[in-house]
Amino acid sequence: MADKIRIGIIGAGNIAQSAHIPAYLEQDDVELYAVYDINESRAKEVAEKFGFKHAVRSLDELVGMEELDAVSVCTWNNGHKDAVIAAANAGKHILCEKPMAMTVEETEAMAEAVRKNNVVFMMGFVNRFRIESKIIKELADAGKFGEIYYAKCGIVRRRGTPLGWFTDLSKSGGGPVIDLGVHAIDVTWYYMGKPEPESVSAVTYSKIGDYKTKGVSRWEALDTDNLVFETEDSAAALIRFKNGASMTVDVTWAINGKERSIFSEIYGTKAGASLDPFCIYGEEAGYLMNCTPVAEPENMFNNEIRHFIDCIKLGQQPIATLEDGMAVQKILNGIYDSARLGREVKL
Ligand SMILES: NC(=O)c1ccc[n+]([C@@H]2O[C@H](COP(=O)([O-])OP(=O)(O)OC[C@H]3O[C@@H](n4cnc5c(N)ncnc54)[C@H](O)[C@@H]3O)[C@@H](O)[C@H]2O)c1
Numbered sequence: 001m002a003d004k005i006r007i008g009i010i011g012a013g014n015i016a017q018s019a020h021i022p023a024y025l026e027q028d029d030v031e032l033y034a035v036y037d038i039n040e041s042r043a044k045e046v047a048e049k050f051g052f053k054h055a056v057r058s059l060d061e062l063v064g065m066e067e068l069d070a071v072s073v074c075t076w077n078n079g080h081k082d083a084v085i086a087a088a089n090a091g092k093h094i095l096c097e098k099p100m101a102m103t104v105e106e107t108e109a110m111a112e113a114v115r116k117n118n119v120v121f122m123m124g125f126v127n128r129f130r131i132e133s134k135i136i137k138e139l140a141d142a143g144k145f146g147e148i149y150y151a152k153c154g155i156v157r158r159r160g161t162p163l164g165w166f167t168d169l170s171k172s173g174g175g176p177v178i179d180l181g182v183h184a185i186d187v188t189w190y191y192m193g194k195p196e197p198e199s200v201s202a203v204t205y206s207k208i209g210d211y212k213t214k215g216v217s218r219w220e221a222l223d224t225d226n227l228v229f230e231t232e233d234s235a236a237a238l239i240r241f242k243n244g245a246s247m248t249v250d251v252t253w254a255i256n257g258k259e260r261s262i263f264s265e266i267y268g269t270k271a272g273a274s275l276d277p278f279c280i281y282g283e284e285a286g287y288l289m290n291c292t293p294v295a296e297p298e299n300m301f302n303n304e305i306r307h308f309i310d311c312i313k314l315g316q317q318p319i320a321t322l323e324d325g326m327a328v329q330k331i332l333n334g335i336y337d338s339a340r341l342g343r344e345v346k347l
Pocket of ligand 1: 011
């Protein structure tokens with residue numbers, strides 16, 4: 001391997017341009033090597049704008065480049081499976097945007113290719129790379145919360161349906177559950193020590209989900225033509241774990257109620273924690289004590305990309321693994337199954 005890790009981008013849209021590429025540019029030991037997008041002119045523009053050596057015209061061409069070490073998979077959700085399998089089979093290390101895929105079956109096919117080829121695979125579970133998450137996780141691992149038996153999490157947008165492919169079921173695989181729930185569920189499950197899921201009971205609704213409301217800002221995919229609305233716009237779920245713990249989830253793109261950016265609250269027998277507002281809820285000398293650890297804010301995407309590069313260089317397993325991506329996908333698809341069937345489902 002050369003001194004610099006040579007990176008390829010698969011899917012050069014919003015998240016690639018606003019988060020992955022800028023974070024790679026922050027690293028001294030990374031070279032932006034090649035970019036591929038189904039939109040050929042976008043690949044060329046991005047290569048020129050950010051200084052990639054090559055813009056290529058097919059996935060096979062990209063993963064077949066001998067000098068390439070690793071890729072970021074930043075396509076629509078329906079492109080993750082093929083991109084990951086092709087990259088793994090070509091021996092390239094992979095950072096895969098969330099969600100891992102659209103279905104559990106897709107994640108199994110991806111896992112087979114990753115395991116067979118022994119490449120580093122990291123899930124883009126970026127909320128694990130917030131400084132607050134690092135602190136909560138360290139405290140949890142040190143036993144400061146006691147037994148974590150309950151958690152609440154979610155992201156509540158009042159009118160925040162993203163523009164573009166997100167609402168097209170064939171490209172996204174689902175609405176706010178798969179788009180936002182993935183973040184909230186993952187980071188909370190991580191704080192809890194990744195207990196094994198047992199069952200889920202969920203409801204989904206599609207009652208508001210349009211784009212008519214004025215004066216609101218939304219995440220925008222780079223292509224916003226041809227809008228269809230085929231997904232849920234809100235959902236709630238109760239997940240039970242085999243160790244007796246449970247988690248409630250509340251995610252919406254559109255609802256007539258109070259907004260809430262990502263929240264994650266864990267409740268333990270000794271203390272609890274909240275990601276936002278960042279607070280540890282404990283007891284000291286017989287008094288209830290709220291405490292907020294002091295730490296400089298950090299850019300979570302820079303932390304994520306740095307960790308990916310370190311794992312490649314040191315041959316280490318990332319903190320957001322293939323198995324984590326698969327477990328979270330099981331929960332996401334379990335939420336949809338439960339909502340469709342109108343009952344609790346085993347996971
Ligand atoms: N981590 C986060 O917070 C976060 C935020 C937004 C989006 N995302 C994820 O990033 C991914 C991309 O989202 P986005 O908002 O950047 O969308 P986008 O539409 O702006 O960008 C996707 C790009 O991928 C290209 N593309 C689509 N299918 C392709 C394929 N099979 N091969 C090659 N190129 C392909 C499109 O032409 C487009 O340029 C999604 O999986 C999304 O869930 C993550």
